[in-house]
Amino acid sequence: MTKTLGIGVLGCGNISAAYMRLAPLFRGIEMRACADLNADAAKARAAEFGLRAETVDGLLAADDIDIIVNLTVPAAHFDVSMQILDAGKHVYSEKPFVLSLEEGQKLAEKAAQKGLRVGSAPDTFMGGAHQLARHLVDSGRVGKVSSGTCFVQSPGMEMWHPNPDFFFKPGGGPILDLGPYYISNLVQLLGPVARVTAMSMSAQAERTITSQPRHGEKIAVETPTTIHAILQFHSGAQVTYCASWDVWQHGHAPMELYGADGTLHVPDPNFFGGEVRMTSKAVFTSAGVAWDHPFGRANDGANANYRAAGLADMALGIVEGRAHRCSLEFSLHVVDVMTAILNAAEAGQVLDITTTCDRPEALSPEGAQALLA
Numbered sequence: 001m002t003k004t005l006g007i008g009v010l011g012c013g014n015i016s017a018a019y020m021r022l023a024p025l026f027r028g029i030e031m032r033a034c035a036d037l038n039a040d041a042a043k044a045r046a047a048e049f050g051l052r053a054e055t056v057d058g059l060l061a062a063d064d065i066d067i068i069v070n071l072t073v074p075a076a077h078f079d080v081s082m083q084i085l086d087a088g089k090h091v092y093s094e095k096p097f098v099l100s101l102e103e104g105q106k107l108a109e110k111a112a113q114k115g116l117r118v119g120s121a122p123d124t125f126m127g128g129a130h131q132l133a134r135h136l137v138d139s140g141r142v143g144k145v146s147s148g149t150c151f152v153q154s155p156g157m158e159m160w161h162p163n164p165d166f167f168f169k170p171g172g173g174p175i176l177d178l179g180p181y182y183i184s185n186l187v188q189l190l191g192p193v194a195r196v197t198a199m200s201m202s203a204q205a206e207r208t209i210t211s212q213p214r215h216g217e218k219i220a221v222e223t224p225t226t227i228h229a230i231l232q233f234h235s236g237a238q239v240t241y242c243a244s245w246d247v248w249q250h251g252h253a254p255m256e257l258y259g260a261d262g263t264l265h266v267p268d269p270n271f272f273g274g275e276v277r278m279t280s281k282a283v284f285t286s287a288g289v290a291w292d293h294p295f296g297r298a299n300d301g302a303n304a305n306y307r308a309a310g311l312a313d314m315a316l317g318i319v320e321g322r323a324h325r326c327s328l329e330f331s332l333h334v335v336d337v338m339t340a341i342l343n344a345a346e347a348g349q350v351l352d353i354t355t356t357c358d359r360p361e362a363l364s365p366e367g368a369q370a371l372l373a
Helices: 016-025 039-049 056-061 074-086 101-114 128-138 164-168 173-190 309-320 328-347 365-371
Strands: 005-010 029-035 052-054 067-070 090-093 118-120 145-153 193-201 206-208 218-220 226-233 238-244 255-259 262-266 277-280 283-285 350-352
Touching: 005 016, 005 056, 005 309, 016 029, 016 039, 016 309, 029 039, 029 056, 029 309, 039 052, 052 056, 067 074, 067 309, 074 090, 074 101, 090 309, 101 118, 101 328, 118 309, 118 328, 128 173, 128 255, 128 262, 128 365, 145 173, 164 173, 164 218, 173 193, 173 226, 173 238, 173 255, 173 328, 193 328, 226 328, 309 365, 328 350
Parallel strands: 005 029, 005 067, 029 052, 067 090, 090 118, 145 238
Antiparallel strands: 145 255, 193 226, 193 350, 206 218, 226 238, 255 262, 262 277, 277 283
């Protein structure tokens, strides 16, 4: 019987409900407690999901907690994760787990000293659609991928998020907030990035919140909100990546990969599921693969939503003594790429990426099934 690791959640904002609701889908983990600087927020989440409300110090010291999920705001991720490691617990962080290469290297050193694991969202690349795309790339169905495009564009976050300020401060923006989904998926499909170049701008100096409860408040924009980048991979592939919160509507596909023998249309990597389409040369064709992947099945209304898959994979990796897919090495490479894009845009240069990583192990339908309770 697989050992079950106790999970605590630090930060009881919007995203915490998804982790708490979906964690019971997986084996090897059990949600037990939560904490927040706002004690009332922790108590409310604890009551909602049948957990134990703790103070922050109480959660860090709790004997029944093995992994703490860091759901604080991005600017606090590094400091909080260091606290978690110092408390002798593994940490799984929301994305981006750090805001600089230097922070990530310090976390890596601390984790190695303590013999602990660090993992980071996103885990959507483990979804059924993206693992089918991985299978098609790895099996050579579209030939060697030479180029591609990625687009993630919208009017912004102030229209739906109750407290959107951090999205428009350094550490936010569409690259660091949404980039992890896209770049993680590109790296798991094509391997590590070798160099980048980019241009950036902001269409507005301030934003007006139209969500509740702060409707009408103004937010100063302190980070670029439109970025056009080019990523060159060690494989030789070159991908154009456009991320913006200054676009009302567009007709671009989320992700397309162009191979010697065809094109692969990949659905939005912000989600686990979606339709993968492939061409043979210029003609659409069936992928010809029996692919009933558990993480592609609708389980949340019409959507496939398996958030906490990466957390469960890390927990089982700890127990089984194997690498986990949402690893520090992989996540740090993604952070290095994202920060290099921002730096390249500011400096008007082409920048080499100093880190590398192995592609996460592919997750077959059978492997995904083995993660489920």
